[in-house]
Amino acid sequence: MSRRHLQQAAQVLQGAGSVVLACHLNPDGDTLGCALALQAALEAQGKRVLTLSSDGVPEIYRFLPGADKVLSRAEQRGFDAAVVCDTGMPERIGQAQEAVLSARVIINIDHHVTEGTFGHIRIQQPRAAATAEIVYRLLKVMGTPITPHIATCLLTGIITDTGLYRYMNVSPNTFRISAALMEAGASPARIAEEVFERRSLPSVRLLGRALERLQQEEEGRLVWSYVSYDDFMALGASDEDTEGIITQLRSVRDSVVLALLREVKPGRVRVSVRSRDERIDMAKLAERFGGGGHRMAAGFWVDGDIEEAREQVIGALREWMHSSTSTNPQG
Numbered sequence: 001m002s003r004r005h006l007q008q009a010a011q012v013l014q015g016a017g018s019v020v021l022a023c024h025l026n027p028d029g030d031t032l033g034c035a036l037a038l039q040a041a042l043e044a045q046g047k048r049v050l051t052l053s054s055d056g057v058p059e060i061y062r063f064l065p066g067a068d069k070v071l072s073r074a075e076q077r078g079f080d081a082a083v084v085c086d087t088g089m090p091e092r093i094g095q096a097q098e099a100v101l102s103a104r105v106i107i108n109i110d111h112h113v114t115e116g117t118f119g120h121i122r123i124q125q126p127r128a129a130a131t132a133e134i135v136y137r138l139l140k141v142m143g144t145p146i147t148p149h150i151a152t153c154l155l156t157g158i159i160t161d162t163g164l165y166r167y168m169n170v171s172p173n174t175f176r177i178s179a180a181l182m183e184a185g186a187s188p189a190r191i192a193e194e195v196f197e198r199r200s201l202p203s204v205r206l207l208g209r210a211l212e213r214l215q216q217e218e219e220g221r222l223v224w225s226y227v228s229y230d231d232f233m234a235l236g237a238s239d240e241d242t243e244g245i246i247t248q249l250r251s252v253r254d255s256v257v258l259a260l261l262r263e264v265k266p267g268r269v270r271v272s273v274r275s276r277d278e279r280i281d282m283a284k285l286a287e288r289f290g291g292g293g294h295r296m297a298a299g300f301w302v303d304g305d306i307e308e309a310r311e312q313v314i315g316a317l318r319e320w321m322h323s324s325t326s327t328n329p330q331g
Helices: 003-015 029-044 090-101 131-142 148-161 172-183 188-196 201-212 229-235 245-249 282-288 306-327
Strands: 018-022 048-052 081-085 105-110 121-124 215-217 222-227 257-265 268-275 297-303
Touching: 003 081, 003 105, 003 121, 003 131, 018 029, 018 090, 029 048, 029 081, 029 131, 029 148, 048 090, 081 090, 105 131, 131 148, 131 172, 148 172, 148 188, 201 222, 201 229, 201 245, 222 245, 222 306, 229 257, 245 257, 245 268, 257 306, 268 282, 268 306, 282 297, 282 306, 297 306
Parallel strands: 018 048, 018 081, 081 105, 105 121, 222 257
Antiparallel strands: 215 222, 257 268, 268 297
């Protein structure tokens, strides 16, 4: 990422009369926070703005200002500009693809190291802890006032993508931007309460199922669990209710590699993986399954039932841990 790319994007957005903003599938706080911050900024400039999220807005993020304006799909085409937040892969924006690809100029803003690249202007910074950090810089280049609403959206992106500043992606710049957003009116306490402390009853019960099944292998270094499709049906839960479960797995002493498998529909399992050891690159492992992400946090999908997925994924994790640490010894 260079200042030139930020300036190009700023010029396009300032000259656009209509803009479509797209979130990725299974939206998290970063993609939604970025899109809603841009939505607020561009609407304040009198532009026609449409924000799309094919999978809607999860309950825990509906407190975000402007979340009620997000649509899952739209018929409008021919926007002056499109901005895709937090993914570099057009297939990851679902039903928003047609609106985005019809735009005159496509801007891609992302911090994932493995994501594909598309768009006329690509602003990518893998060192950023969250795409929200990049959007903050873009808004500053545009000369946009950071209102309390914009600040809340961006700080939500940072807080959720850093796990409350606990992950290794956090940098001094993350705290500098967070401080600026707090000074602009964002409340980290309120964000943390909304996202982490207002779980639905089905989500709490789903967490209980995952914790009951927790397994620890490889001398405690590999920790994993799963929830099945039957669990979702029995508890009246959805995939968004799994938010935060893998964070609970991180609390297990001696854990280095973590995995959570969710059979969100029959024959389709979504996998999230995490690493505390920089030698064990989760992004490269995810790529083997057609997924992607960061060195320390990634995700992918596996076809098959939960039993087949467990055998395939956990076996691959064991092998990956051994090969990564044997070829890259510490010290």
